Amino acid sequence: MSENRIYAHSGKHADRSDWQLLSDHHDAVSALANARGVKIGLPLAASLAGALHDFGKNDPAFDQVLQGRDIRVDHSTAGGWLALKQAAPKDQPTAEAIAYTILGHHAGLPDKLNDQNSCMTARIETFNRTTNPIPQNLIAQEPPDFAPISHELFAKCAGPNPAFNLSLATRMVFSCLVDADFRDTESYYAKIDAYDRPRDWPSLPDLLPDLRERFDNHMNRLPDTGDVNPIRRHILHHVRAQASQRPGLFTLSVPTGGGKTLASMGFALDHAMAHGHRRIIYAIPYSSVTEQTAGTFRDLFGDVVLEHHAAIDANERDAGQREKLQLAMEDWAAPIVVTTNVQLFESLFSARPSRARKLHNIAGAVIILDEAQCLPRHLLLPTLRMIESLCTHYGCTVVLCTATQPAFDSRQLKEGGLALDDRELAPQPELLAQQLRRAHIRQGGEMSDQDLIDALAGTEQGFVIVNSRAHALELFKAAEQADIKGLVHLTTRQYPSDRRALIAEIREKLKSNQPCRLIATSLIEAGVDLDFPVGWRAEAGLDSCVQAAGRVNREGRRPLAGSILTVFSASDRPMPAAIKTLADAMRSTARRFDDLLNPAAMRDWFEHVYWQAGPKLLDAADIIGKLRVGRGGTDFAFRTIAEAYRMIDTTMVPVIIPGDAIAQREIDRLEVEAVSSGTLARALQHYTVQIPEKSREALRTNGKGDFAAQHLRGAQFFVLTDASLYRRDSGLWWEGADYIADSIW
Structure with missing residues (x-):
């Protein structure tokens, strides 16, 4: 260290004239976190987290990290340890809330206690048992006044779920801290590089x-x-x-x-x-x-x-x-x-x-x-x-x-x-x-793929919605072989830019009375304003069927009597368990209501799906139960909850398709260091397809794609290199990536 000065970040000059002092970084992050906290009623908690977050950089070994030495120094535990050490027993919940945020500002919010060394309890105990490399005069500094911070935090706990509310307050302080830390670090390096990122938005x-x-x-x-x-x-x-x-x-x-x-x-x-x-x-x-x-x-x-x-x-x-x-x-x-x-x-x-x-x-x-x-x-x-x-x-x-x-x-x-x-x-x-009713729902019983193809052939314009991308693709290929005219396939196998163009083409065909037979997944059921005379929907929840019915006679230009959505059971297509539960509830409702578009039918269906399910099904991972506050302080399982709270169960990851000149231009810019990854990600998201993580790895292993510009971007931008695996009409085929591509079409 130069003249016993302690640094947070290294610069370009060997004399350290452009290095950032730790005290300056702490002051800046504390002020930025405070400003963010003011807007949410947590300024003092956010400010304290900012003031302590990099306390571990006082370890002399961290200076070697700044000099480029390949050693590991845990600089995120010390500030949390100090907050807990300085707090009186009555202030322990408050100190723990601050400690979660400090320990997590790089690696992520930890659990209070689990069987991993990364949990807060293990990290604090390990830190406390080791020889403390931080100067004692820093550790012995005047403790903060926790009383007003406790008042802030516990004001956010009112209501029937105080533990949940305190956990959210902790998350909010964490947000203020990490955003302030990112911003100050980014600002520091932007000054060194003479580059100012355009971040300000009008209010x-x-x-x-x-x-x-x-x-x-x-x-x-x-x-x-x-x-x-x-x-x-x-x-x-x-x-x-x-x-x-x-x-x-x-x-x-x-x-x-x-x-x-x-x-x-x-x-x-x-x-x-x-x-x-x-x-x-x-x-x-x-x-x-x-x-x-x-x-x-x-x-x-x-x-x-x-x-x-x-x-x-x-x-x-x-x-x-x-x-x-x-x-x-x-x-x-x-x-x-x-x-x-x-x-x-x-x-x-x-x-x-x-x-x-x-x-x-x-x-x-x-x-x-x-x-x-x-x-x-x-x-x-x-x-x-x-x-x-x-x-x-x-x-x-x-x-x-x-x-x-x-x-x-x-x-x-x-x-x-x-x-x-x-x-x-x-x-x-x-x-x-009643006023906006434009269609009827009727039960169609069991229908095979051939039955669906015959039904589409019998109407100039119509759609079929099925429950999986695989079924939609197989049905589309079978309809192609049957020489169905005006056939369109719409699925998340296609990248968004193609889907938008296809939806525009569908609208034009419908408007000009051209043949238009759409085979799709549920993606058209919400917010896609298409207007077909008739449709067929594979059994699912009643809410999905009602949404599908909203694509039939949407604008009310056709007679109500002939505007029909047929709900069918797909032969030899076992439904996922989650969809089957919803479909069974719909069948139960259909036995009691002739008109499934009646609001009373919808209330009946939701009674089966939600009211009778009970807490064990409506909080299957017991997320609320993993947030506790008691005499011993908090017990928040932040990391476990993050892993459990997945709206989509399967891990899906993006594959970028070099589908046109615009996409290729943005892919080429991945090699340009001055262009931020955030800018490129926003541009390239219009050319991505989400697929299972294991399937993407199979594409990589078999030479069908790889991460681009890894020296600059890491494992972030996976680009398809085998163009034959993507077709505009049917999207990306990732199954069987080790096969010869031409054989799949």
Whole structure:
């Protein structure tokens, strides 16, 4: 060390004139964390975490790390150990909350106790038993006043779930800390490199007058004639008229075709204006719909809209390396964020710094959960607790927006439901269901693939939706061999840019009365505004079937009597257990209700799916039970919960397809160090296909693809190198990667 000066980061000069002092880094991170904490009511807790987070860099051995020595120094445990050491017994829960964040600011939030050496208890005990390399005068410094910090944290615990609420407060402090740490480190190196990353976004409150004017102009240009448009306009006006209601939980129950996407955005704009919300987050179950909705909002509002889903994610293991500093995950500072449920909720339950970084910017948002019925059943209770805590303690308004309103009300979902009484935004949902009815659902019994092909051949325009990508591809290939005209295949095997183009082509065929026979997975059921005369849907949950029926006679231009969705049982296609449970419940409902589009039928179905399931099925991994507070302090299993909270069970990873000149240009730019990985990820997410992790490894092993620019980007951008494995009409074939590609088509 130079003149006993202690450094946080190394620079370029041998005389250390451009190295960052640890004291400067601590002061900067503490101030930045405090500023973020002010907005969520946790400034003192965030500030203390920032002041102690790199305390372990006082270890003289860390200076050797800065000089390039290949040694490991744990600099993240010492600050947590110090916080616990300095706290009185009554302040232990508060000190533990701070310690979780400090211990996790690189490796991720730890469990309090498990059988791994990475848990907080083991790390603190190990640190305490070793010879302490940190100067004693630093350890003996005046302890912080924990009382006001405890007051902050425990103010966030009010309500029936105090342990859950304290765990979320800890996550929020963690978010403030890691975002502040990333920002100061990034700023330091940007100064050395004379490069300033364009990170600043305009604030939503400053933009709202212009955004609302744009929205109003757009809505005024839409047609208001016919049967449907006046109803849509009435819904919009009724919903927006309630924007002054107190923030919190709302439902918006509007049947398919009623304009709920624009109505919910109109409410969000007006509600944010009335109550000072900091951003609007629009969360959608499917990435395909995310892309479409983001495009709609960008056309409306311009470049203030951030689209973010999990098509490509940052590589956490590279986060601490100098060349990876520009890979910092989106912090969601944009005024309007369009994302997926997976990205939103898995971030809220994540232990990883890069995903948790955005949490403090979720606070104070209007969050629209489109197609709320798609929230996964096995995670329902912890998800509802998160929604409730965000509204109660972090200034959020959450709108549960759907055509098939699920039974999340505490009056129905007795254990763990939400207080939704008198919080419906739509005018007379039961009447709307009658006014906007455009189709019938009928039972078709068992149908083979040949039966489905014959059914498609018997109509000029129609669709078939099945439950898996594999079935959709096989059915499409069989229909091709049968020489079915106007055949289109739509699946997540195709990359988003191709899917958007195919959807545009489908719309044009439907509009011009050309033959159009679509074979698809469920991706078209939510938010994809297609209008077919008839359709067929493989058995699934009633909510999915109702959504599929919304693609039949969507605009009401055809007679109701002939606009039919046929629900069928796929021969020789065993359903996954989760879908079978939902389909069995639908069959039970169908025995009691002739009309499955009747709202009473939907309530009956949800009674079987949710009300009678009980806590063991609605919190299958006992996530809520893994968050405890007692006399001995906290017992939060952050890392275990992060591993258990998976909205999609199978680990899916991205493969980039060099499908056109734009994609190839962005792939080539992976070799350009000055271009940030975040910028490239946003561009390339439009050319990615998500596949099982093992299948991607098989592609790599068999020479069909590999990680590009690994010397700069690490194992982040996997690019397909065998172009024959991808076709626009049927997407990526990854099964049997060791076969000769030409043989699969």
